[in-house]
Amino acid sequence: MSLCVEIQKRLGNFQLDVQFEAHQEPLALLGASGCGKSVTLRCIAGILTPDTGKIVLDGAVLYDSTAHINLPPQRRNVGYLFQQYALFPNMTVRQNIAAAVRNRGRRAAEVTEKLRRFRLEEVADRRPAQLSGGQQQRTALARILASEPGMILLDEPFSALDGYLRQQLELELQELLEPFQGTILWVSHDQGEVFRNCRRVCVISQGRSQPVQTVEDLFLRPETVAAAQLSGCGNFAMAVPQGDVVFLPAWNLTLRCAAPPPPGIDCVGIRARQLHPAVSGEVNAFPCAVVRVIQDLSCTTLLLRPLDAMAEAPLLRMELDRESGLADQRELLVSVSPEHLLLLR
Structure with a gap:
């Protein structure tokens, strides 16, 4: 049938x-x-x-x-x-x-x-x-x-x-x-x-x-x-592939990919749950200003602006467990693993 x-x-x-x-x-x-x-x-x-x-x-x-x-x-x-x-x-x-x-x-x-x-x-x-x-x-x-x-x-x-x-x-x-x-x-x-x-x-x-x-x-x-x-992804930025990295002009970030991007890729997506607090020296780590904190019943959402971002760049959403203890931070070092970057057309 x-x-x-x-x-x-x-x-x-x-x-x-x-x-x-x-x-x-x-x-x-x-x-x-x-x-x-x-x-x-x-x-x-x-x-x-x-x-x-x-x-x-x-x-x-x-x-x-x-x-x-x-x-x-x-x-x-x-x-x-x-x-x-x-x-x-x-x-x-x-x-x-x-x-x-x-x-x-x-x-x-x-x-x-x-x-x-x-x-x-x-x-x-x-x-x-x-x-x-x-x-x-x-x-x-x-x-x-x-x-x-x-x-x-x-x-x-x-x-x-x-x-x-x-x-x-x-x-x-x-x-x-x-x-x-x-x-x-x-x-x-x-x-x-x-x-x-x-x-x-x-x-x-x-x-x-x-x-x-x-x-x-x-x-x-x-x-x-x-x-x-x-599929629920909430963070997007135009991307310029450069070998096995992508440059995101709006956020002025260069992020490493798990593999070289295939032809035709011009955008990157990052899920809010796959952004995480980073330690110094971690791959794809970058500092952000915490612009706003939104408390929900089960999670805390942080709206972030990369420190070197363009003024009109979209904010990044990061979702954490409600008990993460990071809701009062003014600045935060965050990262996304290379395998969690969504390479999109």
Whole structure:
């Protein structure tokens, strides 16, 4: 089972140009708000029509601009879990699920099985407005699976939820999707959510997709600024490679790399947790002024300015344990290990 997507779509001044493949797996589409993730899902589902390209699911062509094929949504065998679940408001839970069952002869049995599996028996005769957020999500997912889809699209399923409820529903969704044997596209802008739920990820930045990679590669070895930003990196500076070092003009720093930078590198990223207090003589050590201290529940964030930095240079963020005892320092010698420098395009 697999999904192949190669499509282009213009919406006003926005240009979508994405291509990726997904197999029998949860594949994350990760990107900032407005980058084109939801537009991609709507094109796959048949809600929007691409301008050019091709979409193939398990060997069946859903869309092909050259062959003039464009299957309507109801023939694409795709289940779409919208952000607000899109339940029929005037139908009960039982009726919402029944509406998705294709085989009329098995409708009653299928609804009974889904009510039991999704723990909805006690609310089967309630309407969506009478349900909790978790019950609404389970009803929407039960309805999707009752249609026996070849693929499921999850469009930021927890974006409207806060803290505790979000955690609970994420655990429930993981459990309920575990038996599903098809492709799952999981759209998110939350790197933690992606890390917990997917093994591979396709980053989308300003309408353009980047090559699919493992989640581990994204978080440990991002290759572009967009990927590093989405993986949680917060410190960036333009870089000039010089042999096995990089010169960062904004901070007036020369830092040693673990290996000579490959061609095309023009930026360096440094994760806040990988900056650390240094001792004199340590590799890549440089003095900084402590500009601001931010105390959180579990960590202390120091905003630093390298002493030789340009006036308009961005501040460096360094995260330490709350009990580090360095919050009252005015100046600090810090370092980043060569293997922790992110060499980016």
